[in-house]
Amino acid sequence: MATVAGTRGAERSAPSDELVRCADPCRPLLRRRRVTGRCGIPGLGAALCHGPWLAGATALAVTPGALWALALLLERRRPRPKEEFLAITLGDPLLAVAVGLGAGRLHGAPPTGPAAAPYAAVFAAGCLGYGLLQWRAELRSGFFTREQALAPTKIWHQLVVYPALGGWLWTGVLGALTTPARGPADHAVDALMVLCVLSWAASNCYDRRRPKLGHPPYDWRRLRPHRRPWPTASTTLRAYQQQSNGRTAVKVS
DSSP: OHHHHHHHHHHHHSOOHHHHHHHHHHHHHHHHHHHHTOOSSTTGGGGGTTOHHHHHHHHHIIIIIHHHHHHHHTSOOOOOTTTSOHIIIIIHHHHHHHHHHHHHHTTTOOOOGGGSHHHHHHHHHHHHHHHHHHHHHHHHHTSSOHHHHTSHHHHHIIIIIHHHHHHHIIIIIIHHHTSOOOSHHHHHHHHHHHHHHHHHHHHHHHHHHSOOOOSOOEETTTTEEOOSSOOOOSHHHHHHHHHHHHHHHHHHO
16 A cells, blocks of 8 residues: 555655656747747737738838828828828838738748848838938938928928838848749749839839929927918929819819
8 A cells, every 4th residue: 555655745746747748849949939029120020920911010110101191290281192292102011011021921930041030120210311311411412492302291201201110121021032832822922022012113203303292391389280371482382282283273164
């Protein structure tokens, strides 16, 4: 009886073979979960860690979602396609699709090589620098007036959209393109991502030849745009005036 009781006590105190076997395989699984959290730039890359739908929706929320919210709340205007740049109304949503496709294409694996977090951070910083240089060049060339350049939507576009979207594109799209494809579906996703990025580039070229209002002259003291009629002191304001005159002529006729 003592031998049987001792045996039973040993069985209770010692871990079972099944638990011992389970311990080792569980550790690599936990490591994989921790690695998949590193989806690019710390903080910014978190949007790519939870699947393609959330990644694409986050990119859409930044642009054009937040841009249009600022236009409604601070600039007191309803965004209209005829007054907005094509790169905003069409190009940025296509980039959001590319970000979502890239997040899904990575299959939960962290981006490596040139798409890793340090390189993505450098590219995002470069996009911010480009946004600042473009801001200055557009002001000097008369593409926007100073009041337009300081509009809420313009500030958001240059200081937030460029680095955020740039970092996501570098991590998601480049990371996906540098990851070996698992089959025809991955090749199709790669082609669709490239098509989305090229379409965005084409929309930017279109906007430079056919400017729109984009951003109204803004008065920060009154927290609203300047009163109309706006002086035609910039390329975009002249384009807006011509479009307004065209609409008026159509209504009169």
